[in-house]
Amino acid sequence: MRDSIPIKRTRVSTFTVPTDAPEADGTFSWNSTTMVLAEVTAGDQTGIGYTYASEAAVTLIEKSFSKLLESQDALANTALWTRMRSHVRNVGRPGIASTAISAVDNALWDLKAKLLGIPLAALLGRCRERVEVYGSGGFTSYSIRQLQEQLGGWAAQGIRMVKMKVGSQPEHDVKRVRAAREAIGPNVQLFIDANGAYSRKQALGMAARFAKFDVRWFEEPVSSDDLEGLRLIRDSAPAGMEIAAGEYGFDEYYFRRMLEAGAVDVLQADATRCEGITGFMIAGVLAESFQIPFSAHTSPSVHLHPCCAQPAFRHIEHFHDHARIEQMFFDGAAMPVDGFLAPDMSRPGIGLELKRKDAQRFAA
DSSP: OOSOOBEEEEEEEEEEEEEEEEEEOSSOEEEEEEEEEEEEEETTEEEEEEEEOOTHHHHHIIIIIHHHHTTSBTTOHHHHHHHHHHHTTTTOIIIIIHHHHHHHHHHHHHHHHHHHTSBHHHHHOOOOSOEEEEEEOOOTTSOHHHHHHHHHHHHHTTOOEEEEEOOSSHHHHHHHHHHHHHHHOTTSEEEEEOTTOSOHHHHHHHHHHHGGGTEEEEEOSSOTTOHHHHHHHHHHSOTTOEEEEOTTOOSHHHHHHHHHTTOOSEEEEOTTTTTHHHHHHHHHHHHHHTTOOEEEOSOHHHHHHHHTTOTTEEEEEEEHHHHHHHHHHEETOOOOBTTEEOOOTTSSBTOOEEOHHHHHTTBO
16 A cells, blocks of 8 residues: 555535424524535545535635645545644634534545545444434424324334424423323333523423433533533432533533533534544543543434444434435435444445435535
8 A cells, every 4th residue: 555645636515405394492493404515535535524514614625625635645634634623723613614624524534444445433443333323303393293203203113212302482391291202102211402492490490390201311401501500400400311412512622621510421422513533533532531421413324433433432313304314315324223323334434425416406
């Protein structure tokens, strides 16, 4: 093998996909999802990576990162990741810049594994053959019937954990949680996500009411920026109810602050936000060092291979929007079998091939 393989080009595309129904959570509503997809070519291979983020990330990739990466060694992932982070110092790294880095870093990992002819899970050091998922949706915009059909459907497929949204109309939340429990039965774990919609005391009161329906996971009961509030609720929540947060972390410093504050029982991270698979693996090491379980936020096709190499890992969020888009856009996107995802170890990289014609009709 050559000592280095120079990067030839970086290409970026944007796709906006309408939701299949109106969607909302405790603090936001939307009717479409935008994917920014990066393709990095070196040798005879092209790596695919993406983020679910604003189109603003495209400008940064096109005008800055593509020139920064040109002719650099495609096998030197950490060096390239460091170069991108340094390059956006004056732009403001956390936020849009981190999502842009994420798309490119994910593509670089896919590219490196393809150049070596091995699956990414093998390159990262696989420690498990499959990963468990939890079904995620249950939007506050759904009717009770829609909520029960979606969560009950996942339970019927053998998925042992499901998550719903709460918080946009707190007066209806207990009724909706009761309906969800009725739909999934007593043996499926029920998770809830408020997306920071509640105040501290309100969240404590709701936690006590949700405990009657055996809610095991309470995500972002208050804003993830309120570390003291998360710690208060973690310490005071009913036994058996875990507090989770971390999906809005853009770098390792965010995760370290959250862990040092004792704010969560489970740390979440998202490789489409936290500066790619490189940042995601760092977040997992931090969680392990604090003896805190680690969970992947959404984007199941990006997370499958790195999660197979995370020692402290617990599960991947099989988010309705992203799972749907990834099935539409990619050959090789895995689907849960009896509640688990398993990487196809016959495919190099992250195992995805863009269905370009299918994706093109959603191009911006």
